Amino acid sequence: MADNICSGNGAVSLFEGFMDAFVDASDLVDYFKAVWYPRIGVWIAASKTLPLASHETCAAMEFYHRQLKLRLLNEKDTEVYRRADWLVHKLGTKVHAYFWLDEYSEKEHFARYKKEEWKSGLNSWRKSLTIPDSDVSIEGRCAKVTSQLDRDKVHVVWNPGSQFALCDCSWSEMGNLCEHVLKVMKVCRDKGSNDEMSVSMSKFRRALIGTLHYPPHDSLARDHAVSLALFVQMQLSPAISSKEQVPSGV
Template structure:
């Protein structure tokens, strides 16, 4: 004998209350409004009396008996109140949806939690639906939406703990005290700051940052995120950039930065009392260098990867002629190189803008974004040692990987919410520097006559050859897709490493910067003078630091 397991009554979502015209509360809307949720809201109710009872059997849980008490979508007066027969109805019509049993639902949820690719989950989900509803193209589309929505809900549940962003952050901080090294709520006097560092990140910071270099990626999300993300990174044994701390804040005022930097260093020294940084890389000329020197007590180096990437990306985006693109990029590189030659930057920029005045889109971007601050960037470039291409490539690889992850999770509201960033880990990426050394020297052919370009044969497809223009320069231009996105590609690095050993090519900017530092030390001392003592002390410090690195 079959026994009923459940008996549930369901009411049409457009009733039984009446919020429409002539109803108790709100008049009908005469225009359609877009909402995230397609289900009827209270003000959408039209007094519909349609309702039914669903009965299920223990013995046959996949079957259900539906008993309609009122099948028609009518109000108490018996008039059609919504739906396709309602002349005043506005918005989407009724839709047939496939039946999804509890078994299918639980199987889908379990597969999402296991991290199985969404394509595979959808395939199994559709197979389950077809057992009950048969094959239907429209049902497959609805199933795809359902799986994607479930996946989104589960992903969000790991960090979006409350609909209110600030409440969600506080809840997350309380649950993850071990991973928070600094937290400051927004107030009238203080800005919001959240510093995140997991136990694993702390270990890597202590291990790879001690007597070595720490770098900053300070530009992520400045234009698009609600709160920009500042990352501190170290370099592992393979010279990959590892994120060892994330700071989420809008404020980079000296008092605020000083607070969280000191908290971070105190945390590292609680594990390793003698922990000390050997050098600090910055990627923003506006950084407070004096503060970094005071807190870390180490030399500060400057990386040009942000400037190079920004210029190349916008040249490719805003110009339509590849010959003009590579010539513009070369000219900008020449302006940067000429800081050692005594050439007036303002004169060189004026000539550059005159020569390419017809490239209106790029020139508008350049005037607005770079002309007001380029003197500051070149001054920092002149006054501080430069980071190598290897280090710059590693920083860029991290930034690009993080950006790709942002766009991958943008459907989770990552652009609007802060708490999306709380759970992001594991941004290690292979760098162009390492990929460049997988290219044999025999694959590179130099232009022996004018030295205008070099050719790099593809290792995967012998019929493909990449051309690198302006070889030997950090502002080389390659025609591969990775380079055309603004990135420092493996072909440019490979060609430049070969050019270092050939006569007639200028040295890299980082090497030229290194020469300037050494020449400056060599010029200053006068025999038996105080300057000699200072230079001697600096020389011993350099030798000591080098021995510690070895």
């Protein structure tokens, strides 16, 4: 439902079907009617028009925010919280610098980096790249992913292939993007079980087409925008056309 609305292919009728599907869950239906029914029009309009970042970008932003919060809360000098300029200085120098040091391939050569408080590891997107395809199995409307930490444990992902999939792992249940959902999305797209473009790619393509049809008034900005849009469209067209030519069921 959310995929269709964000892609511009759905409307209020999808919500009615959603309500019918969950008619037995009275608490959910009551909550939905009380909170979301009055905002459906605004939500649909925003979902259709506003840009949507890719999951790779969302995972990086989520991870960055979490690391900032953790490192700030671990600050031993409580005086840093007393003044806004001290807080900004702390975030912009020490905390921010150590976050980007984590991305540096030669980071282990820095003696100060070995302090455990600064080690952050990989974000959810990068963790998903370490999961082998053999650890993912899709069974009907759900997928199962073998845990990389405990091989005897299996995580279940509902609505596989969708950008709005859910996982039963603790990280996902806290409202975060987990590596299991991201891995299942990649597997579904590689196998061709999800023929539609991602919502973020669909919105990006629509923005490019809009730039070509309605270029900016400023001549310099117009020339740059149109040339960039044409270049990206040329890069996307072969991938999109080849995907459309793949027979269904392959």
